[in-house]
Amino acid sequence: MADALISSTIQVTLERALSLASDRIGLLVGFKKDVAGMTRSLRLINAVLANAEAKQNQDGAVQEWLKSLEEVAYEVDNLLDELHYESLHHQVESRNRHKLKVCCFFSFSNINLAFRWRMASKVRDIKLKLNEINQEANGLGLVSRLGMTAALPAAVGDTRSQQTDSVVAPMIGRTNDESKIVKMLLSPSEKVVSGLPITGMGGLGKTTLAKSIYNNQQIDEHFQKKIWVCVSKKVPVVELFKLMLVQLMKGKVEVDDRNVIVEHIQNQLGEKRYFLVLDDVWDDDQALWDDFFTTLKGLNPTNGSWCLVTTRLGPVAHSVSRVLRMMENEAYPLGKLPDDHCWSIIKEKVVGEGEEPDELKAIKERVIERCDGLPLAASVIGGLLSLKRKEEWRSILENRLLSMSGDGDRVMQILKFSFDNLPSQYIKKCFAHWSIFPKDSEKERNMLIELWMAEGFLQVDATSQMMMEEIGMNYLRILLQSSLLEEIIDKSETSISYKMHDLVHDLAESMSKSTKVIIDRDTYIVDNGDQIRYLAIDLSSGREDREKLLESQSMSLHTLFVNGDLSDDMLMKLKNLYVLFLSTETTQELPVSIGKLIHLRYVNLSKSSISILPDSLCKLYNLQTLALSGSQVKDLPKGMCDLISLRHLHYYNDDEEFQMPLEMGRLTCLQTLEFFNVGREKGRRIGELGSLKNLKGKLEIRNLQLVKGKEGAEEAKLSEKANLFRLELEWALDREGDDYNDEDVLDGLRPHPNLKELVI
Template identity: 55%
Template structure:
């Protein structure tokens, strides 16, 4: 995914550079000619980016070229930002004329900026030459999305995230609930749900967690997303946070354990540890010892979801629940639901049903990602994508990555890609309020809305749609 990210980062930086390299700046600082050269080079580079994006996966030279370009694009953007800031500042204090003509400091400033522009122009020129040497193909500017900033159509007022549905796991849920509700002499029993990435372990664990019988059987329920950091004090802190629904600042392990004990005294609990990777017997034993000492009640359960056989064997006190693949019909349901949002299934897709299902390999994540991709590309392009770009999928984890990567590449603009990629900076399963995320995107400059011409309500509606588009991958 990193390779797809770099091109979107570059595209956004270059678009911003073009927007900032305006005539006003050219005139004000007498850089008209340099800025024209810069704009020309940037336009030439933009024309080869689509081809570079394709080629980078198998051509290391193109990868390195993109890295060099990224650095220059950032320099250019920063420089023009500085010039714009300076111009604005001067306008505000009403010194534009004297700034250009008299002050020594401004001569120094101008000289410094001129030498920076000249340096950037030289680098862009070199990068353009290299693009020719690599044989990168130039596409018409019109084939790019019209702008990197958020162009959100305002024709629909009620965009929403697709509702969550779980298919084909009723038997698994029933079986797991039976196990959790069975009589147990143990203080804490541990059952792993084992299966490859994207098979639906977390989804199943969620269904079990929210099951009504489970609700009435356990007096306390705790959900912790572990990921690859199995640090015991961190886990205890997260358990306490889940129990109290507030931030825990305490750092002393003993104090945290004490507080958890108070929460759980005399109460049967279910603890879900989602996405566990540890293979350390020592860490696990340490954690389990603490769990056992939390209360005197028997029949507590801990459900662990994991991809790793080794982890499952370390943690299990009960046979691991090995999750199976989804049936063809269930995969088809997920895919078409995502591709068509409940609408009629296009004939073209229907004809290719067998082949498409094979590519999903029983993985709900593959079905869901493929559905999202087909929805994004529309009916016409769907067939082409399935026949060409996704022709050799074999329904394994690698296939999922390929589908996800292609989906990312197909997001409608670099700005949308950046918003999406930005979310990857946060730890897995971070919960964040929508408005907070939108504010962060705005602060990063991904979401540029003309504030002067938009009323607040309209602005909210635009940003909401943008959010839906990024997180639901909608067109």
């Protein structure tokens, strides 16, 4: 089967390479001619990609051509990024020598000779490969479509003016179902644990209904404990108990012994009546459910607890029913939505509270027929129509939606159609990228955007005024509008996260099977010969075999999630890594070899036990995001000011004696800085904030007693920082003397009118 996403991968990679080639590195002495020749070849290849994508399903030779091109595209990307890194390195060194002007090219004297020869050799090799690929394209009869790019079309911009923002629409059409089930759950029971499976095909809204019940006020008042567990795959019974304990403890659980886990659950539950939801269950093993519920009954003597199970599989419901000695009719089969409710979902997506346009009324009956009573299908079709012009609605319906087969999985066909109609290859890559996360994951908005940025999915158009983060926000809006993502706003409304319906996750996973592997504690399966780009691996068990796998894929990996310790030698081998998530509970020092990974753009050490960051970290001139939230890091490296590409520093230290690294003001790309401790010496004074013009979100400034007067405070230029929405200003409680000038300093710290919160 052809790789549905391969041309998107290639196009995104090639265009990133073209962007790099047109940057400073094209001016490097000794490389200009070679880079220009390579760029011409890239443009020619890029122009035939659309034709190759259309032919790959019918022509095996075209599939092989695309696979070969994908490998070379990654090589080109890495090569040009290495040259780009040298350009950044040169800027840092020039600046550190206090030159007034930074050269934008190298001379033969300041390029390392060995590096120059190595790069020249690589460029020649890749030029030969690209020439061969161009010749093969001609031989395969691939037709050029010049001018085709992955830039965001104007039509996409048009959709942003619609009222399609954030808030997830309330559940439509399931009020009666919810009332019936809640009444059942609140009824008196002489059983310790009763159970109710909600059954039905994918896309009916089982999880949505279960969530609405879970958050129902009557449920909150009746049950003293609530536990939500997303199962999503077949798991051993001990893992099921562990998932329960994680929810009860509201955090990670390290213990693996069943007796200890069950004892902890028992302590958490006490004699309280609880409500347990097992969502998206797939395992119909009668022995597993016998074991699970028998143990559950023995944990708590109090009658009246309930377990709600959602599943697509009848045999699962039957197994649960047998164990809990339920009657067969006690399972709750979820029916399809009435047509008028499906239409309400579509209308909400397309026009919101507005009137139905004639173009929408004209296709109403046929669109409802395509939904087939499935709320997910209605939401996806509504999202698809909302992204298209009214004039296109009829042709979309007649040419594609009506031609879909009634056989097979109707919802998956509609989801695939919605994916195919995403307005750019970059958005398709952002969508498929979600498959690296487990099902039912919730991911915070800024983290998603920063990851997409690190992967090169948020390329800035030369004519655009938007920053990469703004492009990421627009991509999120499009995926939300397409119903390919769901938005979750926490109760305090301070953070926004996203999740993906499990059917949509299945689609994302099918798009990237050849490029990723997930290896958890219990599975170790690599069933394809392709090079792996994304790897999530647990090194806390089966270490030797898993390290061998990691080493075998070390040169191809772009993104790595590691649970466990990563040695200095192993880290050094991951030369082409762009994203590193490292979660460790024993290692306290980040390996020094981190400084060798010159492509790194995203490093996340959040909640790890690492407390020491090596100075070599400051050689990562491409680094855009450094996430240290919840880690044990006490001090930042001295040379932080050399991280000239850094945009987001997620780090908080409440120690009043903490000293900021010198000359933070040189990090002119910085947008996220959670706090700034004013110091006495030059390079740590409040004026360092003055050049950080792009700061956004929240900022806490401490030790303001060290600022001398209004003029000193004005050096922070807070009045120019239009994207700060929360500002906290703090003076030390204990100070020497009584000659305070706090009011003058406060006057000089006058913020921009856009500020929403001020804490003094």
